[in-house]
Amino acid sequence: MTDKKNQKTPKEVTKLSEWQRRNQEYQKKKQLEEQEEKEKKAQEEKERQELLNQKTPSIDPDAEEQDTETAEEEKEKEKEANLAEEEVQETLPDEIDEENEEEKIIYLTEPSEDRFEEEELAKKAKKEGQIARRHIYRAIPVLVISTLIAVFSVYLLTPLAKQKIIEFSGNKNADQTLLFEKSQIHDRDYTLTTFLNRDRYLANMKAASPWVKDISMTYAFPTTFKVQVEEYQVFGYYVTEEDHYPILENGEVVETPVATDQLPKSYLSVRFSDRELVRQFVKQLGKIPSSVRDKIESVDLTPSKVTKDLVTLTMKDGTKVLVPVSQIKRKLPYYDKIRKLIEDDSVIDMEAGIYSYNAETMATLAQEKKEKEAGEGNKTEESDANSTDSDESAVVTEQHEEVPAE
Numbered sequence: 001m002t003d004k005k006n007q008k009t010p011k012e013v014t015k016l017s018e019w020q021r022r023n024q025e026y027q028k029k030k031q032l033e034e035q036e037e038k039e040k041k042a043q044e045e046k047e048r049q050e051l052l053n054q055k056t057p058s059i060d061p062d063a064e065e066q067d068t069e070t071a072e073e074e075k076e077k078e079k080e081a082n083l084a085e086e087e088v089q090e091t092l093p094d095e096i097d098e099e100n101e102e103e104k105i106i107y108l109t110e111p112s113e114d115r116f117e118e119e120e121l122a123k124k125a126k127k128e129g130q131i132a133r134r135h136i137y138r139a140i141p142v143l144v145i146s147t148l149i150a151v152f153s154v155y156l157l158t159p160l161a162k163q164k165i166i167e168f169s170g171n172k173n174a175d176q177t178l179l180f181e182k183s184q185i186h187d188r189d190y191t192l193t194t195f196l197n198r199d200r201y202l203a204n205m206k207a208a209s210p211w212v213k214d215i216s217m218t219y220a221f222p223t224t225f226k227v228q229v230e231e232y233q234v235f236g237y238y239v240t241e242e243d244h245y246p247i248l249e250n251g252e253v254v255e256t257p258v259a260t261d262q263l264p265k266s267y268l269s270v271r272f273s274d275r276e277l278v279r280q281f282v283k284q285l286g287k288i289p290s291s292v293r294d295k296i297e298s299v300d301l302t303p304s305k306v307t308k309d310l311v312t313l314t315m316k317d318g319t320k321v322l323v324p325v326s327q328i329k330r331k332l333p334y335y336d337k338i339r340k341l342i343e344d345d346s347v348i349d350m351e352a353g354i355y356s357y358n359a360e361t362m363a364t365l366a367q368e369k370k371e372k373e374a375g376e377g378n379k380t381e382e383s384d385a386n387s388t389d390s391d392e393s394a395v396v397t398e399q400h401e402e403v404p405a406e
Contacts, residue, residue, distance in 0.1 A: 019119065161190050163223040171229040173246075174211040179229075182208030195219050202227075210252045235282050236268030236299075244269075249286065251279030269298040277301070277309060277325060284328035292335050307351055323350040 155161055166185065168176045183201045185194060194201070198217045205227070206212045214230040232248035239245075243257035247268075253275055272278045285293055298314045302322070309325040313332075319339060323331055331350040338348055338356060348356045 156190070160222070161192070162188065164189070164191055164194055165224045167224060167226045169226065169228055171211075171231065173231055174209040174229055179205045179208055179212075179227075191223055194225065198225075210248060210254055213250075234267075235286075236270050237263070238278065239269045239271050247278060247282060249282070251282040253278060268296055271298070271300045273301065280309075281311070281325050281328070284325055285332075287329045288332050292332060295335075304351070310351055318345045319348065320346075321348045321350065 164185070164187075166180060168179065171179070183205045185201055202215050202217055206215050211231045212229060213232045216228045218226045218228070220226060232250055232252075234246050235249045235251075236247045237244040237258070238247050238253050244260070244263060245257050246254040247270060248254065270278060270281070272281070281299065285296075295315050295317070296313050297316045300312045300314070301310075302312045303310050307324050310322060311325055313321040313323065315321065317339075319342075321332070321335065327350065331354060334354065335348065338354065342348070342356045343358060346356050346358050348354070
């Protein structure tokens with residue numbers, strides 16, 4: 001009766017926990033490893049015996065008999081070892097099954113609730129630790145952002161947030177004070193807003209002075225702004241009766257005159273009354289080679305009845321060139337080739353075609369031109385007088401004809 005009570009039914013044996021099943025698997029695995037180790041040792045012993053049998057036999061007959069007896073003994077030992085291995089292999093599965101049944105019965109009969117509770121508590125603690133660590137990782141970005149916002153808010157409340165140092169460089173002719181005033185940067189502006197609105201401030205400074213070709217601003221921590229100014233080059237000077245006004249390379253005329261003692265030794269004098277024509281002249285002259293452009297000393301507007309934009313270029317060697325402003329880009333590059341073929345103090349006329357003549361011919365042509373214009377003026381006056389007389393006679397005739405009609 002007691003044996004029946006101690007024995008468990010198959011249903012009870014199958015009701016094993018996860019930990020118990022893993023323990024059984026571990027025991028089976030251990031037994032298999034022990035069996036493999038025994039087989040390995042038997043195989044090594046067998047190989048060792050084979051190596052001994054393969055040795056060269058001695059010439060001595062007694063030694064041969066001893067070797068034969070030794071070989072027979074070894075064979076018998078091998079047979080016995082093989083039989084023992086077969087018996088072990090036959091008996092092992094039964095023993096393993098019996099041991100497993102005993103372990104199962106022991107696991108089921110002996111209470112292990114405390115152990116299971118400890119395992120469950122350890123698993124829960126591990127999960128809770130993982131969850132807590134995950135929450136910490138998620139909270140780190142929020143904490144960092146919040147800290148940065150708090151630090152930035154405190155920074156905005158300090159006087160350091162509105163301190164600004166504006167440094168100018170590259171401006172030789174543009175007034176630094178004027179640029180700063182026109183930029184509309186105020187002391188109450190924050191350093192951050194000044195940096196963010198720098199494009200608007202730069203546009204204001206560029207419009208403040210005609211000298212400014214390009215302008216940029218860079219920020220240097222903590223409160224310094226560096227303004228780099230690029231200015232237009234001086235193309236020439238617009239000359240009036242007393243003053244010289246700089247003409248920039250974009251054709252703009254600076255309204256502030258330059259003192260005589262500040263003028264360079266060599267410069268281009270432009271005597272135009274039309275500012276738009278000055279821009280066109282600078283644009284056209286900027287497209288010809290510098291080897292020709294640098295030889296021009298002065299430019300005068302000398303329009304004719306046919307060509308209103310005709311100018312006279314006085315070169316540094318005394319040669320004069322007559323050319324329309326609109327034709328400078330096309331005709332003036334030929335100056336160097338023509339100059340080699342003419343005498344000094346000659347005139348190159350590019351108004352209609354290209355031809356040259358000397359100063360005397362120029363004076364004669366000028367005189368003839370004046371006389372021609374004077375003759376045309378007299379003819380015009382006579383024709384005007386004749387037309388006036390005819391008009392008066394026509395009026396008198398009309399009046400005379402109208403009187404009888406009344």
